[in-house]
Amino acid sequence: MNKAKYTDDVPGDRRELLKIIGQLDRPAKIMVIGGTDSGKTTLVTFLANRLVSTGLRVALVDSDVGQKSLLPPATVSLALAELPFESPSELRALKHYFVGSITPDAHFGEVIAGVKRLAEIGERLAHFVIIDTTGYVENAGEDLKRLKAELLRPELAVLLQKENELEELGRSLERFSRVIFLEVSEKALEHSRSERRNIRKEKWRRYFENAQEYTADLTEYILSGTRMFHGEEIKGEERELLEKLHGWLIFAGWRNRGYTVVKAGDGCRGVDRRLIHCIDIENLSNLLVGFIDRDGLCIGLGILKLINFREKKAEILTPLRQEELGKAVEIRFGRIRVREDGEELGLLRRNAL
Numbered sequence: 096m097n098k099a100k101y102t103d104d105v106p107g108d109r110r111e112l113l114k115i116i117g118q119l120d121r122p123a124k125i126m127v128i129g130g131t132d133s134g135k136t137t138l139v140t141f142l143a144n145r146l147v148s149t150g151l152r153v154a155l156v157d158s159d160v161g162q163k164s165l166l167p168p169a170t171v172s173l174a175l176a177e178l179p180f181e182s183p184s185e186l187r188a189l190k191h192y193f194v195g196s197i198t199p200d201a202h203f204g205e206v207i208a209g210v211k212r213l214a215e216i217g218e219r220l221a222h223f224v225i226i227d228t229t230g231y232v233e234n235a236g237e238d239l240k241r242l243k244a245e246l247l248r249p250e251l252a253v254l255l256q257k258e259n260e261l262e263e264l265g266r267s268l269e270r271f272s273r274v275i276f277l278e279v280s281e282k283a284l285e286h287s288r289s290e291r292r293n294i295r296k297e298k299w300r301r302y303f304e305n306a307q308e309y310t311a312d313l314t315e316y317i318l319s320g321t322r323m324f325h326g327e328e329i330k331g332e333e334r335e336l337l338e339k340l341h342g343w344l345i346f347a348g349w350r351n352r353g354y355t356v357v358k359a360g361d362g363c364r365g366v367d368r369r370l371i372h373c374i375d376i377e378n379l380s381n382l383l384v385g386f387i388d389r390d391g392l393c394i395g396l397g398i399l400k401l402i403n404f405r406e407k408k409a410e411i412l413t414p415l416r417q418e419e420l421g422k423a424v425e426i427r428f429g430r431i432r433v434r435e436d437g438e439e440l441g442l443l444r445r446n447a448l
Contacts, residue, residue, distance in 0.1 A: 100182050105141055108277050112253065113145055115275065119250050122218040124226065126247065126272065128240055128264070129255030131230030132285045136164055136183065138255065138277070139227045144179050146223055152177050154217030155186065156226040158210050161197040161295065164227070167302040167396050168295055169194050169383055169429060171209030175220055183227075190216055193385030193393035195320060195429025197295065199231055201445040202430070203239055211246050212392070237264050244271040255279050292439070300437035303398065306414045311426065313407045319387075320428035321448040322372055324407070326351025341366065346376055347404035357404070378447055381440055383429035386415060388422050395419060398435060399428075 116125065125142070129135045136159070143153040153176045157165040164183035165172035170193055174186035192209030199206045210226060217224035226249070231239060241264070244252055252272040254261045257279050265274045286294070318324050326349035329337070338345050343360035355372045363373040382399040397413035412435055413420070428448050432440035 100137075100140065102137070102141065104282075105138075106278065106280055109138065109141060112275060112277065113142065116142065116146070116223065116251065119223075121222045122224060123222075123251070124214055124218070124224045124247055124249035125251045125253060126226045126228065126244060126249040127253045127255070128228050128232065128261070129230065129279065130232050130257075130260070133230065133255040133257075133279045134282075135159075135230070135255060136162075136227055137280075138253070139225050140180075140183060143176050143183075143225060147176050148179055151223065152221040154214075154221035154224045155183060156210055156213045156217060156224060157183065157188075158206060159227055159229045160194050160199060160202075160206065161229065162291060163298060166298055167191075168197055168298055169396070169431060170385075170393055171206060171213055173213040173217055175217075189220075191393040191395070192391075193387060193396075193427050193429070195383060195385060195427065196431050196442060197439075198442065199229055199239055200235070203235075203242065206239065207242055207246060210243055214247055232261060232264060237267070240264060241267050244268045248272065251275060253277060296437035296439070298437070299433055299439070300435070302396065303412065303414060303435040303437075306398070306412045306435055308400065309397070309411050309413050309415075309420060311409045311411055313402075313409055313426070316423065317387075317425040318428070319425055320430075321374075322351075322355040323347070323349070323357065323374065323448070325349055326355065329354065329356075337371075372446075374448055378432070378443055381432045381434055382443075383431050383433055384411060385427040385429060386413070386420060386423035387425035387427050389424050393427075394423055397426075398433065 127135045127139055146153050155174045158171045165174050165188045170191040172188040173190040174188050194202050194205040196202050214224050249272045252268045253275045254265050255277050268274050329348040329350050334345055343358040346357045348356040353370045357374045359376045384397045384399050386394045388394050395415040397411040399411055401410040430443040
């Protein structure tokens with residue numbers, strides 16, 4: 096299920112934009128910005144199809160982590176278009192960068208790093224790199240778009256707006272890019288939050304539909320995105336004392352400039368969080384993780400099912416094949432819990448793990 100499909104029935108300003116793009120030195124980066132349901136992906140699809148129809152190669156960077164066209168969600172992805180296509184979902188992603196969430200809130204660093212890394216790869220492969228962004232354009236969303244443009248220095252920043260809503264953002268981007276304003280098409284369709292969630296659910300389901308369980312020896316991987324397994328393991332009386340003091344059942348714990356504990360029981364109210372970092376065991380159930388290669392790019396995703404703390408092993412559901420898993424050197428913990436049927440179980444705070 097995808098919101099955007101190729102259409103040649105577009106407002107005239109899109110064709111004028113194509114003329115401007117055709118005059119750019121190559122390779123050139125084009126960043127497409129707009130609010131939710133403003134037609135960003137439809138515009139990206141139109142531009143890419145018209146360019147490849149003239150024999151040019153186009154790299155698409157999909158950074159809309161929640162409403163991804165290129166699977167899977169919670170990543171920034173890169174695909175190469177050399178032939179016309181109806182929907183970006185038809186394209187096979189070449190590279191991913193793990194964000195670990197379906198919202199850029201609290202994950203600006205990952206989103207910006209991912210777009211930068213993949214745009215650089217795209218410039219080596221294609222004549223044009225078109226960057227699709229999230230609909231997050233207000234308040235902190237303005238900062239995210241500005242930071243992306245400051246780092247990427249795109250040749251064009253295309254802003255889709257209604258009633259001059261993005262004029263201030265456009266002025267802030269003019270230092271780093273040529274800015275083009277387009278009106279949101281009257282044919283742009285609005286989707287409710289539940290509709291967007293259902294679209295995402297189908298994409299999660301499709302990604303994990305052929306997944307199998309993999310037993311990961313955690314001692315063989317770099318573990319990031321969590322404080323677990325960092326420091327000296329706590330045992331015996333030390334562990335028992337923490338349990339009695341706070342009324343917890345502690346599954347595992349480590350000492351490293353304070354304590355990190357995985358526990359069940361009452362929350363962390365009254366606990367000095369500078370001394371004790373609490374991880375609720377339930378947050379590790381159906382948690383999204385990324386398998387990361389030596390270059391820091393994401394090979395694919397998994398769903399954490401169980402951690403055996405005693406043996407330092409994890410059961411992870413993933414569609415990756417054994418040879419792909421063999422390229423991973425790092426397991427990165429995300430901040431969304433999701434089942435393989437696509438049902439999202441909730442987002443976690445940045446500091447939850």
